[in-house]
Every structure is written in C-alpha cells, then in structure tokens.
C-alpha cells in the first residue's frame with residue numbers, strides 16, 4: 001500500500017525543509033531524505049552568512065525577502081536565528097567595484113583597518129562594506145523548519161533514498177527506501193543530486209553542476225574582535241570570519257565535482273593557512289576541523305524554481321549555489337504559492353496568482369523575470 005500525499009519533497013536540506021514548513025497545514029505533505037540525518041550534505045557545511053549585496057540581482061531580491069521573513073519568525077523564537085554581522089570586501093579598487101553591488105558601500109582603508117585590525121595594511125588598497133549582512137544559526141533554522149512542519153502535520157522521513165519515480169495517472173508513484181508513496185506533485189530538492197533524481201523520474205536533466213568549496217575552523221594567536229565583519233577577498237581567493245575564539249576560513253574555490261559526500265583534499269587548507277598568515281596577523285596555529293560542501297549551479301547561476309514544462313507535477317527547487325540559506329525562505333514562499341495554485345497555472349500564469357500564501361509580488365516578479373517554469 002502506498003501512502004498518498006498532495007506533495008512529496010525529495011531532499012532534506014535547507015531547500016526541502018524550508019518548503020515543507022511553508023506547505024505544512026495547507027496541504028498534505030511529506031519529505032524524504034536519503035541520509036539518516038537532515039541537512040547532512042551542503043546544508044550543514046555552509047559559512048552561515050546572509051549577504052544582501054551578494055550574487056545576481058534576483059538573488060539579492062530573494063535575500064531581501066528572506067531576511068524579512070526570517071526577522072518576522074525570529075520575533076516568535078526564544079533565541080533568534082539571525083545575528084547582525086557585516087560583510088567586508090577587500091582588494092584593489094577595480095576588483096572591489098566589480099564584485100561589490102547593491103547595498104555594498106565603499107569605505108576608506110582606515111575604516112577597513114579599524115573594522116578588521118588583523119589585516120596587513122598593504123595587502124589591499126580598497127574596501128566595501130555591506131552593513132545589512134547577518135550571521136545565521138543554520139542548525140537552529142533547520143530544526144525550526146522541521147519542528148514547524150511536523151507540528152502542522154507534515155511527515156518527514158530520513159534514511160529513505162528515492163530510487164524510483166514514475167508518472168501515474170495525474171500524479172507520481174515514488175519508491176523511497178522500503179516505502180512507496182503516491183503524490184500529485186513531486187518536488188526535486190535534492191541539491192547536488194537534483195539531476196540524478198530527474199533521471200530516476202524519467203525527466204530530462206537540466207545540466208546542474210556541483211562545485212566543491214572547502215572551509216575550516218582554525219585556532220589563532222590573535223583573535224578577531226567580537227563584532228568584526230566577515231572579510232572576503234574581491235578576487236575570490238579567500239574569506240574568513242570570527243567563530244567563537246577561533247576563525248572560520250575558506251579558500252573560496254569552485255572546483256567541478258560529481259554529486260558525492262565531498263571531503264577536503266590534502267593541501268587545500270594548508271595552502272590557505274599559509275596565505276592568510278601572509279595577508280593577516282591572525283597567526284593561525286592549528287586546524288580544528290575542515291569540511292567540503294557542494295554548491296550546485298545552473299549554467300546561468302540563477303536558482304531553479306518551477307514546474308517542469310515537460311513533466312506535469314514535477315517541481316524543481318535546486319541550483320541554489322552559494323546562496324541556499326540567504327534565498328531559502330523567499331524561494332520556499334514562492335514555491336509553496338505556485339504549488340498550492342496548482343500545476344495548471346502553467347508557465348504564463350502570474351506566480352502566486354490564486355494562491356493563499358501570496359508571496360510578496362516584488363519578489364515573485366523578480367524571479368518570474370528570470371525563470372519560473374522550467375523550459376529547455
């Protein structure tokens with residue numbers, strides 16, 4: 001016997017969890033995750049920073065809306081998920097101008113040194129500051145989505161890898177682990193595996209590409225001040241920020257990979273430590289932990305959200321690249337509205353029209369202008 005749901009979401013990272021909590025209570029919904037733990041892959045490996053000036057215009061708009069939604073939720077939580085942490089870009093004038101956009105404001109060299117006194121003064125000539133940036137308690141956010149979803153009746157199952165899916169009548173018949181499901185809508189929120197899930201389902205893949213990115217927590221002789229910004233090189237050669245008494249560092253690499261449980265490669269962290277010990281006076285003395293995650297992107301770098309025009313009832317929620325947390329609540333709001341409005345809406349329908357959830361039209365328009373229904 002198959003369990004029947006209106007919507008079945010494949011993937012329990014930030015994308016799937018944000019959507020299940022947005023849909024729960026409005027329809028019958030289940031989420032299946034291949035691993036024993038939710039958020040095991042990329043969603044537990046991020047730098048936990050939400051940067052309004054980061055990414056293409058549509059990502060910046062999704063970030064603005066996500067911050068609004070998260071701030072509203074924070075007002076109801078005993079401990080907020082968001083905490084102010086500005087973001088500073090350093091480099092040459094040319095590189096900072098090229099990278100910094102939106103609400104990133106130029107600051108003087110002296111102001112940059114005051115904000116981050118461990119920088120070696122002649123390692124940069126220009127800086128920009130996004131003071132509307134936030135740190136994000138990612139584990140608490142994932143846990144909150146799960147708790148809200150389950151409290152509203154959603155079914156969440158771990159250790160259940162989707163191994164088969166086929167169109168059946170007006171819906172989908174899906175095999176996950178030992179279980180069988182039927183659902184009117186199947187959502188593909190499988191991160192680096194999104195193309196694989198499409199293939200399993202007989203849907204043409206989109207050519208999503210996972211890219212490796214490594215990070216580490218290191219011990220330092222000279223800790224960063226408590227409210228220091230996250231600092232990133234405009235040429236994308238590193239970033240770092242305070243993490244308790246230690247420092248989180250990343251070489252900002254983007255190396256193509258297949259979908260896998262990515263792990264750091266020998267030398268990645270050591271080379272970065274050597275570089276940071278040249279451009280800062282942090283005095284990195286040891287590596288506490290290191291990890292690698294996969295940032296998965298469509299060819300145009302724009303997040304993928306929408307029904308597949310050639311596969312009725314198949315909804316893509318993927319390609320969040322390095323912005324999966326900062327776009328998550330807005331993406332879930334939009335996806336939930338479109339799913340609730342019904343697949344009948346088609347590519348030309350106004351996003352959210354007829355949906356009870358009613359995402360902010362400015363955000364919906366921004367996404368609709370770039371991609372709403374998936375057409376090849």
Ligand SMILES: Cc1cc2nc3c(=O)[nH]c(=O)nc-3n(C[C@H](O)[C@H](O)[C@H](O)COP(=O)(O)OP(=O)(O)OC[C@H]3O[C@@H](n4cnc5c(N)ncnc54)[C@H](O)[C@@H]3O)c2cc1C
Nearest residue numbers: 011013014015034043047048049162191293323324325326
């Ligand atoms: C080093 C690093 C730093 C980052 N920093 C930031 C940051 O500061 N801010 C930010 O916004 N973003 C950041 N990101 C990006 C962010 O982490 C990702 O965009 C986000 O986590 C992607 O979430 P997801 O749910 O799409 O993917 P995932 O978290 O990978 O979730 C997909 C899930 O699908 C499951 N799955 C796959 N196949 C199946 C199947 N067949 N059946 C069932 N389940 C399946 C997987 O097991 C996985 O758990 C960073 C990423 C990295 C690597």
